[in-house]
Amino acid sequence: MGLFDKLFGKKENQTTRQSLDTPISEVKKDREEYVNVGQSIFPVIKSVDDPKIKMAANNNPILTDQLSDGIVTCYVLDMGNTFEMLSQSHLQNFGLTIDDVRQVAMRNLINKVNTNCQIGVMDFSDQNPEIKPFYRVEMDANFNPSMMLLDEFWESTAKDIVKSDTIAVSIPAKNLLFFSDMKLMESFRTMRPVANQMYEASVSDGIALTTNTYIRKNGKWILFLDTEEQMEKLW
Structure with missing residues (x-):
């Protein structure tokens, strides 16, 4: 199974x-x-x-x-x-x-x-001990961002992994999906610039997707606006 x-x-x-x-x-x-x-x-x-x-x-x-x-x-x-x-x-x-x-x-x-899905840990603490890891979905290079569509994963498995019910996702390229606990700033603030770098690196290969970050709230994906007002609502 x-x-x-x-x-x-x-x-x-x-x-x-x-x-x-x-x-x-x-x-x-x-x-x-x-x-x-x-x-x-x-x-x-x-x-x-x-x-x-x-x-x-x-x-x-x-x-x-x-x-x-x-x-x-x-x-x-x-x-x-x-x-x-x-x-x-x-x-x-x-x-x-x-x-x-x-x-x-x-x-x-x-x-x-069900056939092949793994969660990878993106850990950059060797560069800065205060940095916390974020995560990467590794399922299929062509469909990794499609994991955003599987509500059951985000409402159970992902929450268990990050130990939080406020999950942030970045999909910088057609083969990449990163996620983190939005409230764990040492993780969230590491994931976003890494995702932006991956987006830029993917442009020349024609697989860049978006620089947007999305927050899981009430079963929906909300575009992260990076404003104080939105942060207060999401917190």
Whole structure:
């Protein structure tokens, strides 16, 4: 049993699975390779300023769900060597609804987490003894930021790790997710500049995501504004 099996389980809607497990070749998608649609859809976090989202907005909008200020959830089809962002035309071609896509994307993400997810410790105390560690999710280089979508993880496992119910998250690149206790300043104030450095380092590779930091509050992700007024509300 995987690390998160008890949290998430592996129940499936059999009716949905039958339709989504149909290969693309059988739903008249012009592809030479065999792709199992139901097993190949995953959720990804994107910046609202992502150029692909903007370019497709008028003709064939990318499927998006608002996650928090500045970021949205998109859905991709894993083609093996590349990822294809799902759009309105995919729903028509596959005969799916957006709810179908959301359901299987989350199922596939949970299965991936149950198969391979580890929490790494980012410890810089050798540089400054007063610095406290923060943490890094290591699950899949393509989907680490997608862990933000798994409420069960943040409401149980992550809280147990940081020993706090006020969790901060940074997703500087498409393969990185850091988190810390927002109230433990020696950790929080270390994580944010490290995340900014990783963002800058990722720009040239085309995988930079956002410099934003998000705070988990009442089951939602709130953009950290770094103001005294907001800090008082979050504390």
